[in-house]
Amino acid sequence: MKQFVKSLVMALAVAGAVSAVHAADFKPRIIRLGYGLAEDSNQGRAVKFFSEDLAKRTGGKVKAKGFANASLGSDIQMQNALIGGAQEMMVGSTATLVGIVKDFGVYDLPFLFNNEREADAVLDGPFGQKLAARLQEKGMVGLVYWENGFRHLTNTKRPVTKLEDLQGIKLRVMQNPVYIDLFNSLGANAVPLPFSELFTALETKTVDGQENPVNTIQSSKFYEVQKYLSITKHVYSPWIVLASKKWWDGLSADEKKALQESAVASRAFERKDSREAGRQAVDFLKGKGMQVSVVSDAELGRMREKVKPAIDKFAADGNADLIKDLQKEIAKVRK
Numbered sequence: 001m002k003q004f005v006k007s008l009v010m011a012l013a014v015a016g017a018v019s020a021v022h023a024a025d026f027k028p029r030i031i032r033l034g035y036g037l038a039e040d041s042n043q044g045r046a047v048k049f050f051s052e053d054l055a056k057r058t059g060g061k062v063k064a065k066g067f068a069n070a071s072l073g074s075d076i077q078m079q080n081a082l083i084g085g086a087q088e089m090m091v092g093s094t095a096t097l098v099g100i101v102k103d104f105g106v107y108d109l110p111f112l113f114n115n116e117r118e119a120d121a122v123l124d125g126p127f128g129q130k131l132a133a134r135l136q137e138k139g140m141v142g143l144v145y146w147e148n149g150f151r152h153l154t155n156t157k158r159p160v161t162k163l164e165d166l167q168g169i170k171l172r173v174m175q176n177p178v179y180i181d182l183f184n185s186l187g188a189n190a191v192p193l194p195f196s197e198l199f200t201a202l203e204t205k206t207v208d209g210q211e212n213p214v215n216t217i218q219s220s221k222f223y224e225v226q227k228y229l230s231i232t233k234h235v236y237s238p239w240i241v242l243a244s245k246k247w248w249d250g251l252s253a254d255e256k257k258a259l260q261e262s263a264v265a266s267r268a269f270e271r272k273d274s275r276e277a278g279r280q281a282v283d284f285l286k287g288k289g290m291q292v293s294v295v296s297d298a299e300l301g302r303m304r305e306k307v308k309p310a311i312d313k314f315a316a317d318g319n320a321d322l323i324k325d326l327q328k329e330i331a332k333v334r335k
C-alpha cells in the first residue's frame with residue numbers, strides 16, 4: 001500500500017512537471033512592429049533584440065517582425081492603426097501621443113531631467129507607469145519606455161551658441177504643442193512635421209534645422225544635410241513600446257507575460273546600447289564635417305528663462321498638478 005501511494009505521488013509529480021512545461025499557451029502569431037528610424041539605429045537594434053528575445057521565450061511561436069523607416073506610417077498613423085487593431089505593435093516618441101493623452105506633453109517640458117538616471121527612475125516608477133496606463137482606455141497598451149535621449153539642435157544657417165542665434169531659424173519640431181511653444185518662445189519659427197518627412201524637408205530646405213538626440217542625427221544621416229550641431233540637451237525624450245489593446249485582449253496570459261518580459265529585457269538592452277552609441281556619436285558627426293558647439297550653462301540659463309511662458313501655458317491648460325507630481329518624483333530621485 002505504502003509503495004502504491006509512493007508511486008502514485010511520483011506519477012502525479014511527473015505529470016505535474018510535464019503539464020507545467022506544456023501549459024504555456026502560445027499560438028503562432030506574427031506581430032507587425034513598426035518604428036520610425038532606420039534598421040541600423042538604436043531603435044532598430046532594440047527592435048531586433050526584442051524579436052529575438054520573444055522568439056526564445058515562446059519557442060519561436062510568436063514572431064515580431066520589425067518595419068523600419070516609418071514604412072507602416074508615421075508615429076501618429078501607427079498609433080491610429082494600433083487603436084483600430086490594424087497593426088499589433090509600434091515604438092515611437094511619447095511626444096507624438098499628445099493627441100490621444102495630452103498629459104504626455106509633460107515629458108516635453110524643457111530642462112526637466114539632468115541625466116538619464118533621473119529619467120529612468122521617473123519613467124519606470126509610479127509616475128511613468130500611471131501615465132502609460134492611461135493609454136489603455138484609448139486603445140493602446142504601453143509596455144515599456146525606451147530611451148530616445150537628450151535632444152540637441154542642428155541647422156544649416158549658423159552655429160547656435162546663444163539665444164539670439166535661434167532668431168528666425170525655421171525649425172522642424174515634433175507634432176506637439178509644447179515643442180511648438182517652446183521653440184517659438186526661443187525666437188525660432190517652429191514647423192511641426194512627422195519624422196518620416198524630416199530628411200526631405202531638410203534636404204529641400206523647407207526647414208533650416210531640427211532637434212533630435214545625437215544617435216538619431218547619425219542614424220538618419222542628418223549630417224549630410226545639416227552643418228551645425230549645438231549641444232543643448234533641452235529635452236529628454238522617451239520612446240514608448242506600444243501594443244494594440246484590441247489585439248492584446250485576445251492574447252493568452254502566457255503570451256502577455258512573454259511580451260511583457262521581452263519588453264522589459266529590451267528596455268535594458270536599448271538603454272545600454274543607446275548610451276554606448278551616444279558616446280561615439282559626436283565624434284562621428286565631427287568626422288562627417290559637422291561643426292559642434294557646446295552651449296554654455298549661462299546661455300542655457302537664459303534659454304530657460306525665455307521658455308517659462310511655454311511651461312506656464314502648459315500648466316494653465318489643466319496640467320499644473322501633473323507638473324507638480326513629476327517635479328516631486330524628480331526631487332525624490334535627486335535626494
Ligand code: TK8
Nearest residue numbers: 036037075092093174195
Ligand atoms: C521616430 C520619431 C523620432 C523623434 C522625432 O519615429 O520625431 O523627432 O525623435 O524618434 O519618434
